[in-house]
Amino acid sequence: MSQYTVAFAGNPNTGKSTLFNLLTGMRQHTGNWAGKTVISAEGEFTHKDHQYLAVDLPGTYSLYSNSADEEAARDYIIFEQPDVTLVVLDATSLERNLNLALQVLEITGRTVICINLIDEARRLGIDINLKKISKRLGVPVVAISARNKIGIEALLDQVELVATSVVTAPPLRITYNDEIERGIAELTPMVEQTIGSMYPARWIALRLLDGDDSLLTSLKANMNSKGKALPGTKEVLGHGVTACH
Amino acid sequence: MTATVIPIPLSEALNGSRLRISGIEVQGVLRRRLLDLGFVVGNAVEVLRRSPLGDPTAFRVSNTTIALRREESSLIYGELIGGAET
Amino acid sequence: MxxxxxxxxxxxxxxxxxxxxxxxxxxxxxxxxxxxxxxxxxxxxxxxxxYQDKKRLNSTYKLDNIVTSKIWGFPIMLAILGVVFWITIAGANYPSGWLASFFGFIEGYLTTGFQAVHAPDWLHGVLVLGLYRGTAWVISVMLPPMMIFFPVFALLENFGYLPRVAFNMDRLFKKSGGHGKQALTMSMGFGCNAAAILSTRIIESPRERMLAILTNNFVPCNGRWPTLILLASLFMSGAAATGTMRTLTTASVLMGMVLIGIIVTLSVSWVMSKTALRGVPTHYTLELPPYRRPQIWKTILISSKEKSLNVLTRAIVVAAPAGIITWILGNIFVGGESVLNHMAAFFDPFAHLLGMDGFIIMAFILGLPANEIVLPILLMGYMSSGSLVDVDSLGSIKDIFLEHGWTWLTALNMMLFSLLHYPCGTTLVNIYKETKSMKWAVLSAVIPLGIALVVTFAVAQLAQLFGWV
Incomplete structure (x- = not known):
């Protein structure tokens, strides 16, 4: 009965949609989510005993550049909190692709890293040590070829482990330079106090340091709507606001 | 390190030359975008080729190929580390 | 909590x-x-x-040395465009004919069936001559070229060629004030303008995105390809042309149409960026992905399924009721003439200034919901009004046109009008949704319409002035 949500994130042109279509059997329909106008595809697939709702996020290079696509992908991962975020990477340009993976991992540890186009990489003479990457990132890393259907079962096994919380990991902690770390240290407790434990405080502190206004806007909108969803909270919310005026 | 190497804008580098990025004189969203694409200080860039009409120019960076117009590439500076001479 | x-x-x-x-x-x-x-x-x-070998890593880019080279960059682009058209036309010719005869064959049985149960004439007219024929037309004329054009185009897309086009052409777009990625959204327009409007999201600057939206219409979409292909092959191939020559001329005419579309796109972008959409070009980054061998069969299957059938369904859904309406309009007589004829006659004087006739203009007006149905409406209009030609092969389409006084000029101007006139209803709705501005949605219909009127008027007047027709 229970259905897990799997969000597909990745750079443009990594074969993310190929994988998506493969898993969902091309039964693509487009749907809007989180009040965004950016269209993303949704589909369903089953693996072993579980049903999954796959959400194809827009392909982006980063989550930080404030284009509509990136904000949409970012907001989905933070606010919709999918059970698994599947980050699809291009094996032939991992160096750049990993940036996105790291950005996602800073938000959530409920992540599976999927290195696509592995056959292409082998053909080009690129050897990738998955174990090492997995160790550094703290989450499962699977190499696949979506177009030649290599490694799909193994990937879904890992997705299942993360979805069912058999494998868990905290958000990845990247250590920045002293100045940034001091800022984060100062902001994190305040963030926790303000927005509670719903969202990763360290990450939000980092984004605030980066001056990410759009995240703040989304955060407000989301807390507003979440507040409305919970009648009890709404009341208190009203108090909070009036108290400040 | 060496005082003799003078950074040149990527737009001035010849096809085939390799540079190490030493500075990016852009602000705002574009800077962000360039960083995302691998135009990060310290990273190596190879000048691949110009478009048939002379601009934009394709660069090889982080194992990917990115095309930039002169407007952007003239604001990214790098030190020659190999390839064609200027 | x-x-x-x-x-x-x-x-x-x-x-x-x-x-x-x-x-x-x-x-x-x-x-x-x-x-x-x-x-x-x-x-x-x-x-x-x-990395075992860094050299091998860069090998996938070797092709770029040719494809984006000074000498070969543009010739290769044109050649590829020409080959795509050539394959489409050459390949679609026969299946279109087969489908047309097949549907004609079925129509005979349907008519016999209607007669057997003594169905009233009007019912046979509405259902068989209107609904069935209209739908059959759409399928036999549109399906084969789409089944070839889309997959071939999708293969090019999957191979990674389109970004190279954007790379080659960027300077032109920059000069005209647009964004290099406009080349990509234009390419999407070949498939469907309505979808291309959504794809302009890849352009971040609102000003340049608006340019891409306003001009996307000048790329002929799948709804207009059948019209262009059919008219080009019927009227533009010259008298002597047969077989290969005929295909070649048709392909070049289509390429000419695309080039005209590109020139108009650049000109409109230029004018707009000097006037209503003034501003400096924003930043530009374009990734040139490695070439990848497309999965041929899968690409063909997906693009046939996703694109061709979707478009066809859309066409039939709109064409079926349009077929009925056209038949009814053609068979209700007021003062000895059908309503359809009255309407056509109303547009006639104006249409003749543009080198066309009232039926064509009417077809374009009724075709606003979907460009796919312009040609079917036109044919149904002609058939329901004039002598009923039994159309079971593509050759007889030309007879219908000739019977209504068509010349090469009529065909050319209908092609030009189709290329340049306002985008379809779906596209306009998308433009409104994307820009959230009624002003721009209206402008994106009015500007192309204005250009279409001016161009066809000029061509018609020139041709008549020099006595070419």
């Missing part, structure tokens, strides 16, 4: 950001953050990835 602290959220967040901004103290921190992530990423890569 959550602590009551949550509640303070709204205003505290703002003060948090202000505080954070003070801490960050200038812009350097952004670089440091990205630099930090980048450092980790390259650390992992250095640790976990080994």
């Amino acid at each position: 959550e602590s009551p602290h949550v509640t303070k959220g709204m205003d505290t967040l703002d003060s948090l950001l202000a505080r954070a901004k003070k801490l960050a103290d200038g812009g350097a921190i952004r670089d440091e953050i990205v630099g930090g992530i980048y450092g980790v990423s390259s650390g992992i890569c250095a640790d976990a990835i080994t």
Whole structure:
């Protein structure tokens, strides 16, 4: 009965949609989510005993550049909190692709890293040590070829482990330079106090340091709507606001 | 390190030359975008080729190929580390 | 649940950001953050990835040396465009004919069936001559070229050629004030303008995105390809042309149409960026992905399924009722003439100035919901009004046109009008949704319409002035 949500994130042109279509059997329909106008595809697939709702996020290079696509992908991962975020990477340009993976991992540890186009990489003479990457990132890393259907079962096994919380990991902690770390240290407790434990405080502190206004806007909108969803909270919310005026 | 190497804008580098990025004189969203694409200080860039009409120019960076117009590439500076001479 | 602290959220967040901004103290921190992530990423890569041979890694780009070279870049682009058209026309010719005869064959049985049950004439007219024929037309004329054009185009797309086109042509777009990625959204327009409007999201600057939206219509979409292909092959191939020559001329005429579309796109972009959409070109970054061998069969299957059938369904859904309406209009007589004829006669004087006739203009007007149905409506209009030609082969379409006084000029101007006139209803709705501005939605219909009128008028007048017709 229970259905897990799997969000597909990745750079443009990594074969993310190929994988998506493969898993969902091309039964693509487009749907809007989180009040965004950016269209993303949704589909369903089953693996072993579980049903999954796959959400194809827009392909982006980063989550930080404030284009509509990136904000949409970012907001989905933070606010919709999918059970698994599947980050699809291009094996032939991992160096750049990993940036996105790291950005996602800073938000959530409920992540599976999927290195696509592995056959292409082998053909080009690129050897990738998955174990090492997995160790550094703290989450499962699977190499696949979506177009030649290599490694799909193994990937879904890992997705299942993360979805069912058999494998868990905290958000990845990247250590920045002293100045940034001091800022984060100062902001994190305040963030926790303000927005509670719903969202990763360290990450939000980092984004605030980066001056990410759009995240703040989304955060407000989301807390507003979440507040409305919970009648009890709404009341208190009203108090909070009036108290400040 | 060496005082003799003078950074040149990527737009001035010849096809085939390799540079190490030493500075990016852009602000705002574009800077962000360039960083995302691998135009990060310290990273190596190879000048691949110009478009048939002379601009934009394709660069090889982080194992990917990115095309930039002169407007952007003239604001990214790098030190020659190999390839064609200027 | 959550602590009551949550509640303070709204205003505290703002003060948090202000505080954070003070801490960050200038812009350097952004670089440091990205630099930090980048450092980790390259650390992992250095640790976990080994390259056997760096040279081999760059080998996939060797093709770029030719495809984007000074000498071959543009000739190859044109050649590929020509080959795509050639394959489409050459390949679609026969299946279209077969489908037409097949549907004609079935129509005979349907008519016999209607007669057998003594169905009233009007019912046979509405259902068989209107609905069935209209639908059959759409399928036999549109399906084969789409089944070839879309997959071939999708193969090119999957191979990675389109970004190279954008790379080659960027200078032109820059000169005209647009964004290099406009070349990509134009390519999408070949498939469907309505979808291409959504794809303009890849252009971040609102000004340049608006240019891409306003001009996308000048790329002929699948709804207009059948019209262009059919008219080009019937009227533009000259008298002597047969077989290969005929296909070649048709392909060149189509290429000419695309080039005209590109020229108009660049000109309109230029004018707009000098007037209503003034501004400096924003930043531009374009990734040239490695070439990848497309999965041929899968690509063909997906593009046939996703594109051709979707478009066809859309066409039939709109064409079926349009077929009925056209038949009814053609068979209700007021003062000895059908309503359809009255309407056509109304547009006739104006249409003749443009080198066309009232039926064509009417077809374009009724075809607003979907360009796919312009040609079917026109044919149904002709058939229901004039002598009923039994159309079971494509050759007889030309007879219908000739019977209504068509010349090469009529065909050319209908092609030009089809290429340039307003986008279809779906596209306009998408433009409105995307820009949230009635002004731009209206302008994106009015500007092309104005250009279409001016161009066809000029061509018609010139041709008549020089006595070419």
